[in-house]
Amino acid sequence: MTTETLDAVVVGGGPAGATAAHELATSGRRVALLDRAGRIKPCGGAIPPRLIRDFAIPDHLIVARITAARMIAPSAREVDMPIEGSGYVGMVDREHFDEFLRVRAAEAGAERHTGSFERIERDADGTAIVVYATKAGDEVRLRARTVIGADGAKSRVAKQEVPVAAKVPCVFAYHEIVESPPDRTGRFDARRCDVFYQGRHSPDFYSWIFPHGPVTSIGTGSAHKGFSLRGSIAELRRTVGLDGQKLIRHEGAPIPMKPARRWDNGRDVVLAGDAAGVVAPASGEGLYYAMVGGQFAAKAVQACLATGDARALRLARKQFMRAHGRVFWILGIMQYFWYSSEKRREKFVSICQDKDVQRLTWESYMNKQLVRRDPWAHLRIFFKDLAHLFGLEQIAARLERPKA
Structure with a gap:
């Protein structure tokens, strides 16, 4: 166990956790960022211009610039939605995007730790002890005044400290990263995202083909137990003529579809990102909301540390919902209907x-x-x-x- 007491330990090194750690470190707080190595979340990788501006994302991370979307109906009817003017949606590869955010947090002063979160213990005076296991199987303990749980959907931090948040309904997402064919091969367009609203590919969500420059993400999601996501993607690849493209990697993970009713334990733990349920319904967009959620969590922790009042942790959810709650409500109705x-x-x-x-x-x-x-x-x-x-x-x- 480390002898020092950190201001915060951030559990989870995805966009939410890395952003929270960067915010705290930049403010001069002593913060540790714990991440489990080797995990890449299934994600279409789309980031809007506001994210690029607000979080100073460098050009080299933008692997493609999308200028249109194509919506495909159950009847196979296609509707193109071009972006007017010179606007575009940036595409990133989560393998490199997430690591960039973690490195940036470390360069700002955050301590990087690699391992799997196990539990939170309490010492004699009630201070949180974050316990994680290294690859070698050793347990490491970090003493902290506050903890940010950014360890994804079905969060283990939430399960222990904010149980209501661990019960948020989820869609399970799966995608395959394949080598992109030459541009304009068949129906493939390197500057267009294709979105399939077809029950055979997803009975309750949608499927996608998102170009990432040299590679392409082909994915789907569903909350229906027993629905074969891999079988769906295999059929989709055959349908669009991408079944012959080399498979680079594949990933699957639960994606929350509703913000949790509570994000903090009223004491010293607050949630962010997927752990808090901030993935937009209907669209499944999570990158921007994860990073904004990480910012709000860091600000709430700052207020808690400055005042000693644990009620300040409520600010994370309150401020997020004030800024984006209406959008989530509208998108939730859209998806349901x-x-x-x-x-x-x-x-x-x-x-x-x-x-x-x-x-x-x-x-x-x-x-x-x-x-x-x-x-x-x-x-x-x-x-x-x-x-x-x-x-x-x-x-x-x-x-x-x-x-x-």
């Missing part, structure tokens, strides 16, 4: 061809906030949604925005 049947998925993809929907969707995604201007566009979308929902396509067509 539009993903519930093939008929509704078909209508959802049909709605995506609307130019107002495309423009407002991209603006909201790229800037990570709801677009409040142009109220007439929102009103048109509302009535067109109702028309599509009730099968009144002729009325929906009349509500289309006039072409310039």
Whole structure:
């Protein structure tokens, strides 16, 4: 056991944990970052411009620049959603992206530790002792005034310290990283993400093909027990002509679909990232929200350390939900409603061809906030949604925005 008392131990070295450790170290706090080596989370790897700006992501980590998305309906109908102007969505490879964030935290002063979290113990005065196991099987103990649990969905930190957060419902995601074919081979486009809303590939979520430059992520997710994710990806690869591409690696992991009701233990532990459930419903986007959640967790820990008041740890969830709770609520409704049947998925993809929907969707995604201007566009979308929902396509067509 280390003799010193750290200000914080961050359990988990993904984007949330590495960001939290960087924030604390930059502020002069003594912080340890514990990560389990060799684990890469299945992830499409899309990051919006706001993440790139806010977190100073260097160009060399952007392996592809996506300028359009293609939505594929159950009937195989395709709707393209181009990004207007010069905007793009950056694509990163989590293997290198996460390590960059961990190195940046260490360069700011965080101590890096490698091992598997085991448990939190308490010494005689109640101070937390984070226990982890090294690869050799030895146990190491780190004494800390606070702990940030950023160890992913089904968090072991949450299970021990914030049990309600460990019960968040999850989608299980699986993807395969394959060598990219030459651009424009068949249906493959190196600057476009393909999203499949087809029950045969996912009965309750969606499947994707996301180009990452020299490699491509082909993945899917589902909460249905017994649904074969590997079988789904094998079929998808055959369908789109990518079954012959060399497999580089594959990963699977649970992805939470709802923010936990509580993120702290009221004492000295607060959660961040997947451990707190901050993956956006409907889209499954988690990178931006994980990193913002890591920031909020670090700020809450700072307030707790400065005041000695454990109630300050509540600020992490309170501030996150104030900033993004409405978006999560809307996306949750979308997933519950539009993903519930093939008929509704078909209508959802049909709605995506609307130019107002495309423009407002991209603006909201790229800037990570709801677009409040142009109220007439929102009103048109509302009535067109109702028309599509009730099968009144002729009325929906009349509500289309006039072409310039």
